Each structure stands twice: as C-alpha cells, then as structure tokens.
Amino acid sequence: MSRWAIGIDLGGTAIKAAIVGENTGIHIDRTIPTDTASGPAGLVSQLAGIIAELYRVASLTLNPGDCAGIGLGAPGAVNADKGTLSYPPNLPGWAIVPLRDDLQTCLEKQEQLSLPVFIDNDANAAALGEALYGAGRDFRDFLMVTLGTGVGGGIILNRKLYRGSNGTAGEVGFMIVDFEGSSIHAGITGTIESLIGKKSMVNFARRMIEASPSGSSVGRFCNHDYTKLSPRHLEHAAREGDEISLAVWDRVGSILGVGLANVVSLMDIRKFVIGGGISAAGNLIFVPALDQLRHSTLPSMHDGLELVSALLGNKAGMYGAAALCFG
Amino acid sequence: MSRWAIGIDLGGTAIKAAIVGENTGIHIDRTIPTDTASGPAGLVSQLAGIIAELYRVASLTLNPGDCAGIGLGAPGAVNADKGTLSYPPNLPGWAIVPLRDDLQTCLEKQEQLSLPVFIDNDANAAALGEALYGAGRDFRDFLMVTLGTGVGGGIILNRKLYRGSNGTAGEVGFMIVDFEGSSIHAGITGTIESLIGKKSMVNFARRMIEASPSGSSVGRFCNHDYTKLSPRHLEHAAREGDEISLAVWDRVGSILGVGLANVVSLMDIRKFVIGGGISAAGNLIFVPALDQLRHSTLPSMHDGLELVSALLGNKAGMYGAAALCFG
Numbered sequence: 055m056s057r058w059a060i061g062i063d064l065g066g067t068a069i070k071a072a073i074v075g076e077n078t079g080i081h082i083d084r085t086i087p088t089d090t091a092s093g094p095a096g097l098v099s100q101l102a103g104i105i106a107e108l109y110r111v112a113s114l115t116l117n118p119g120d121c122a123g124i125g126l127g128a129p130g131a132v133n134a135d136k137g138t139l140s141y142p143p144n145l146p147g148w149a150i151v152p153l154r155d156d157l158q159t160c161l162e163k164q165e166q167l168s169l170p171v172f173i174d175n176d177a178n179a180a181a182l183g184e185a186l187y188g189a190g191r192d193f194r195d196f197l198m199v200t201l202g203t204g205v206g207g208g209i210i211l212n213r214k215l216y217r218g219s220n221g222t223a224g225e226v227g228f229m230i231v232d233f234e235g236s237s238i239h240a241g242i243t244g245t246i247e248s249l250i251g252k253k254s255m256v257n258f259a260r261r262m263i264e265a266s267p268s269g270s271s272v273g274r275f276c277n278h279d280y281t282k283l284s285p286r287h288l289e290h291a292a293r294e295g296d297e298i299s300l301a302v303w304d305r306v307g308s309i310l311g312v313g314l315a316n317v318v319s320l321m322d323i324r325k326f327v328i329g330g331g332i333s334a335a336g337n338l339i340f341v342p343a344l345d346q347l348r349h350s351t352l353p354s355m356h357d358g359l360e361l362v363s364a365l366l367g368n369k370a371g372m373y374g375a376a377a378l379c380f381g
Numbered sequence: 382m383s384r385w386a387i388g389i390d391l392g393g394t395a396i397k398a399a400i401v402g403e404n405t406g407i408h409i410d411r412t413i414p415t416d417t418a419s420g421p422a423g424l425v426s427q428l429a430g431i432i433a434e435l436y437r438v439a440s441l442t443l444n445p446g447d448c449a450g451i452g453l454g455a456p457g458a459v460n461a462d463k464g465t466l467s468y469p470p471n472l473p474g475w476a477i478v479p480l481r482d483d484l485q486t487c488l489e490k491q492e493q494l495s496l497p498v499f500i501d502n503d504a505n506a507a508a509l510g511e512a513l514y515g516a517g518r519d520f521r522d523f524l525m526v527t528l529g530t531g532v533g534g535g536i537i538l539n540r541k542l543y544r545g546s547n548g549t550a551g552e553v554g555f556m557i558v559d560f561e562g563s564s565i566h567a568g569i570t571g572t573i574e575s576l577i578g579k580k581s582m583v584n585f586a587r588r589m590i591e592a593s594p595s596g597s598s599v600g601r602f603c604n605h606d607y608t609k610l611s612p613r614h615l616e617h618a619a620r621e622g623d624e625i626s627l628a629v630w631d632r633v634g635s636i637l638g639v640g641l642a643n644v645v646s647l648m649d650i651r652k653f654v655i656g657g658g659i660s661a662a663g664n665l666i667f668v669p670a671l672d673q674l675r676h677s678t679l680p681s682m683h684d685g686l687e688l689v690s691a692l693l694g695n696k697a698g699m700y701g702a703a704a705l706c707f708g
Contacts, residue, residue: 131681140681195546207647218649219522222682228646230677231560231571233639242642242677244558312560315569316643319555320534322545350557350569354458354467355549 059122060108061376062101063176063368066090066129066144070368071104073112074376076122079187082111083372094151098160101126106165123170124161125375127179128153133221134174134378172378176371177224178215180364181208183374184327188365193325197317198364199226199310200330201339205247209323214381227251231312246313250306252332256283259302270298289335303338310339311346318351318359329364336363386449387435388703389428390503390695393417393456393471397695398431400439401703403449406514409438410699421478425487428453433492450497451488452702454506455480460548461501461705499705503698504551505542507691508535510701511654515692520652524644525691526553526637527657528666532574536650541708554578558639573640577633579659583610586629597625616662630665637666638673645678645686656691663690 056077063070065088072083084107089100105124112121130142137154154171161167174182181198184190190198194213200206205227209216217223232244239248248254260280263270272291276282292299310328317323333339340361348356366373383404390397392415399410411434416427432451439448457469464481481498488494501509508525511517517525521540527533532554536543544550559571566575575581587607590597599618603609619626637655644650660666667688675683693700 209647216648219651220649220682220684223647223649225646225679225682228679229643230639231557233558233636233677235561240679242679309560312557316556317647319552320536320550320644320647321543322547322550324546350560352552352555352567352569355547355552357547 059376059379061372063371072372123379125378127176177206179374180370183370196325201332202330271296307339307342311343315350386703386706388699390698399699449706452705454503504533506701507697510697523652528659529657634666634669638670642677
C-alpha cells in the first residue's frame with residue numbers, strides 16, 4: 055500500500071496545495087491567490103476547486119483508493135477535533151467557521167468527491183511536516199519555531215503533534231521574557247514576538263542606526279530608504295561586518311535563546327527546528343541563540359541541546375497538512 | 382484487589398514515609414530526621430530500615446501480596462527510567478547515585494524484602510499525589526507549582542506525569558520572565574525563582590520597608606527584627622491591611638501569573654494547582670496571579686483558566702511516591 059493525500063497550506067495571500075505520497079513526498083504542487091473577497095463560502099468553494107483539480111491529476115498515476123484524504127493547515131486558532139477555524143488573522147471578517155465540515159460538504163456537492171478532511175493550525179502543520187519529511191526526522195521530541203512577521207511554533211512529542219487541552223499549544227511567540235519591558239504585541243508586554251517579530255526587529259535596527267554617530271553600511275542595501283529596511287538587508291550588511299546589523303542579529307538570536315531556554319526548563323525539549331523567512335539569516339541567529347540557551351538553563355539540562363534549520367522552506371505546511379491524513 | 386504501597390518523601394531534613402492504599406489513602410505515616418552524615422550508603426540503609434518497619438506494620442492488616450512496591454520522591458534531578466539521583470541540592474556530597482537499585486539491593490540483603498522500587502523527583506511526586514488524591518483529581522492536564530524556598534513544578538498530562546525527554550520537565554522556577562532584570566538565581570537572570578523564591582521575596586520586602594517613609598506594620602509581627610522577616614509575617618500584616626505587605630504579595634502573585642501565562646501559551650495547560658509553604662497566603666497570591674494571567678494571554682486562551690490550592694499539604698510527596706507504584 056502506498057498512501058497519498060492532498061496537503062493544503064491556506065494563507066491570507068496564497069493557497070498552496072500539493073499531492074503528497076506518504077513515502078514519496080510532493081509529486082506536484084500548485085499556488086493560487088487566496089480569494090478573500092467572497093467570505094468563507096467563496097473560499098471553501100475555491101479550495102474544493104483546486105482539490106478536485108489535483109485529485110484528477112493524481113488519479114492519472116496514483117490509485118484513488120489509496121487517497122488518505124485532504125489535509126489543511128490554516129492560520130489562527132484551529133480546533134482539530136471539532137474542525138473549526140476561529141478568527142483567522144489574515145482572513146478579515148471571518149468568525150468561527152466549521153471549515154472541515156464545510157469543505158467536506160462542498161467537495162461532495164460541488165465536485166462529487168467524498169473524502170475525509172483534516173485540519174490544523176498552520177504552525178502545527180509545518181512542525182508535523184518537518185517531523186516526518188524534514189529537519190525533525192531524527193528527533194522524537196522537538197519544538198519548531200517559525201520566525202517571520204510573527205513568531206509561531208509547533209510542538210512534536212513522541213513523533214506526534216502536541217496540541218494541548220484546547221488545541222492552542224505551541225504559541226512560543228506569546229511567551230513573556232521581559233514583563234517589565236516596553237515592547238507590546240497584541241496587548242501583552244514583553245512577549246518574544248513583541249521583541250523579535252519582523253516589525254520589532256526592523257524598528258529596533260532603525261533606532262540603532264539613528265542613534266549611531268558612525269552610521270551603518272546597511273543603507274547601501276536599502277538604497278538609504280530606511281522605510282524599506284528589511285531583515286534581508288540587515289543580513290547582507292551583517293555578513294559584510296556592519297556592527298549595527300551584527301548587533302541586531304545578536305539581539306534577535308539572544309532573545310530567541312531566552313525563549314527556547316524556557317521551553318527546555320518547562321518541557322525538557324532539547325531539539326529546536328528553526329524556520330520562517332527570518333531564519334534565512336542562519337548562524338547570525340543560531341550562534342547567539344545557542345550561546346544564550348546554554349547560559350539560561352541549568353548545566354544538567356545541556357545534554358543534547360541542538361538548533362537546526364528547517365529543511366522544507368515554504369513547503370513544510372503542505373507536507374504537514376498531508377501528514378495529518380496519514381496519522 | 383486492593384493494592385497498597387509505601388510512599389516516601391526524601392528531604393534534606395526529614396524522611397516522611399507512609400503506608401498508602403490505592404483506594405484508601407494514607408493508613409499510617411512516620412517522619413524521621415534524615416541521616417545526612419553517613420553518605421548515600423548510610424541513608425539507603427536508613428530508608429531500608431523505615432521501609433521494613435512500615436512493611437511489618439502494614440502486614441498486620443493488609444495483604445503482603447497486594448503490595449505494589451516502594452515509591453520514593455527525591456530532591457534534585459532524578460532519572461526515573463534509570464533510577465538515578467544526581468547531585469541532590471540538600472544532600473551534600475552526593476554525586477550521581479543509583480538510588481533505586483541500591484535501595485532494592487539493601488532491602489533484600491538487610492531486611493530480606495524483595496520489593497520493586499520506583500523513584501522520581503519530589504516535585505513530580507507531589508504533582509502526581511495531587512493528581513490522584515488531591516486538588517488535581519478533576520483535571521486531565523495541569524501544572525502543579527510549589528512555592529517555597531524554591532519554586533518547583535510538576536506537569537500532569539492526560540492524568541500521567543509528563544517527564545520530558547530526559548526526565549527534567551516541570552522546572553517552572555527556571556523560566557525566565559525578566560531577562561534584562563537584575564535578579565539572578567543559579568547563575569540565570571530573571572527566572573521566576575530569582576524573583577519570587579522565599580529569599581527574594583523577603584529581600585524585596587525589606588528593601589520596600591527601608592525605602593518607605595511611613596513604615597510598615599509588619600514590624601509588629603517579627604518583633605521589629607527584620608533579619609527574621611518571613612512570608613508568614615508578611616501574610617499577617619497584609620491581612621491587617623499593611624500597604625507594603627500587600628504590595629509584596631501583589632508582586633509575587635503577578636510574577637507567578639506571568640510564569641503561568643507562559644505555560645498557557647506554550648503548553649495550553651489551563652489548570653494550576655498551587656502548593657508549598659508560601660501558598661498558604663492563598664488569595665493574596667491567587668487574585669493578582671489570575672488577574673495577571675488573563676492580561677498576559679490571548680483572550681482565545683482564557684476558557685477554563687483556573688488556579689486552585691493544593692490539598693495534600695506536606696503529604697503530597699508521600700501520596701505521589703506511592704502512586705508511582707500504581708502506575
């Protein structure tokens with residue numbers, strides 16, 4: 055038996071969908087812009103359309119009887135048991151939507167396809183993808199951290215997703231490491247995301263550049279238009295030795311290390327898979343993070359500490375969504 | 382069948398041991414001073430002695446064939462699988478001791494008793510005790526926090542102890558909530574324990590009293606000898622309305638709430654059992670803790686948040702140690 059599934063990464067901008075073989079990985083994938091204009095019903099219909107298209111393509115080479123279902127990773131709070139999506143941040147106007155059942159019904163009515171649908175949070179899906187197909191294959195337990203606009207996470211325990219009592223586990227970006235500080239995100243002071251999310255990171259860099267008498271070479275990379283400053287610019291400048299850019303990455307890595315230290319102390323998880331756009335900076339983050347992680351945990355907890363780069367890039371969500379069907 | 386076990390709470394000052402019926406709770410318990418002078422071998426022999434004594438007492442009324450074994454909660458890092466105790470903080474001169482096997486062997490040789498021995502960390506044992514016999518009976522998942530000289534913790538997931546990859550999970554006192562602060566414990570900056578452990582709490586109160594022009598009524602409770610100031614004195618003064626004592630408890634509760642918020646965000650645990658000597662202050666801690674907890678987590682995570690007092694007091698360790706044998 056060689057099972058396969060359709061894995062979908064539902065984002066606020068794009069829908070990424072793939073045919074994934076349990077043992078063979080991604081066969082074909084498609085990316086289309088998300089239809090956010092027609093509300094939940096329009097989006098569900100759009101999803102059913104792309105699923106039907108991929109299903110027909112898959113059926114040319116794969117046995118339809120081996121299809122394990124449709125997996126969907128969605129932004130926001132997902133209740134995997136109930137199949138609901140609540141207030142997704144990038145799908146304006148959505149409240150609590152029974153996305154799993156709606157999609158299953160639409161597939162039947164609109165496309166005459168009767169397939170089981172599984173859904174989970176996008177960060178969880180990415181973690182599961184890395185666990186089964188990526189950087190977490192050798193780890194029994196690990197935390198996946200996604201560094202990007204936000205700071206997200208997914209927890210794998212004993213090779214399975216750990217969802218918690220209500221399905222909201224893994225929100226590493228909301229951990230507080232500086233409760234008396236001044237950074238705030240979503241109304242909460244001193245969270246990891248408020249300190250090293252993309253926006254905070256770039257703002258911090260701007261303040262450092264303004265305050266520096268000797269300036270920074272990062273200006274060359276953003277055409278001296280600091281309103282356009284991005285992590286990528288800071289990465290290039292740091293690799294050329296720019297002190298300010300290096301200090302920015304050092305701070306990002308170090309604060310990440312404090313957050314991971316909390317995960318070590320609380321959960322005794324010692325393996326970390328780091329993904330997301332900002333993680334492209336690699337060692338600029340990893341070296342200070344691991345250093346801080348060691349300084350911020352008891353020596354008796356240092357055995358086996360490891361930070362590794364995610365391997366699947368923006369395909370992790372599709373892999374993991376498909377893997378929801380193989381569970 | 383009505384199983385029973387002997388549960389032992391091994392402390393640096395006292396050994397507490399009890400006969401515990403799986404369904405009937407503690408039948409008889411004994412407390413004796415810990416023999417710390419004769420090293421591991423001496424202590425193991427002392428433990429074997431008290432076990433044999435309790436076993437003989439138990440055999441008068443209970444079926445020896447129903448004895449599930451000997452459970453031991455020990456301070457410091459315990460590897461439950463290997464049965465080792467590493468560098469217990471209150472047993473000076475100990476390194477890594479194969480406590481389980483040593484005790485089992487000593488019971489056989491010295492007392493002619495062949496019984497399985499189970500060991501775990503004392504904080505884990507207390508959490509398991511509360512889970513099965515105390516305040517956690519109705520919770521599937523919870524964190525037990527022990528507020529005392531140190532701040533310890535034990536995690537129950539799905540009614541079982543969660544030990545983590547290496548058996549060190551639950552160290553909630555080592556979570557960092559103020560990484561840029563000035564409080565340090567065990568070389569780590571800004572941990573919960575460095576902020577609200579007994580010593581820090583009392584030191585903070587002393588500084589507030591010194592800095593206050595109008596003074597504090599807590600002096601009456603410690604005979605104006607502030608070197609003897611204790612949490613109990615601060616509790617009495619706060620209940621009389623002393624502003625400084627109230628502010629101290631507010632701070633303790635609030636910082637505890639930040640730590641618990643991190644547990645909610647990371648693990649989606651929403652139930653907390655609070656024990657340990659300092660928790661006797663009850664609502665002086667619980668009210669600001671729950672308030673801070675709500676302010677420090679996303680509204681989508683507020684359902685079901687609950688803080689409750691531990692119920693078993695200093696017997697939780699014996700209960701939980703015995704429960705290790707019923708697992």
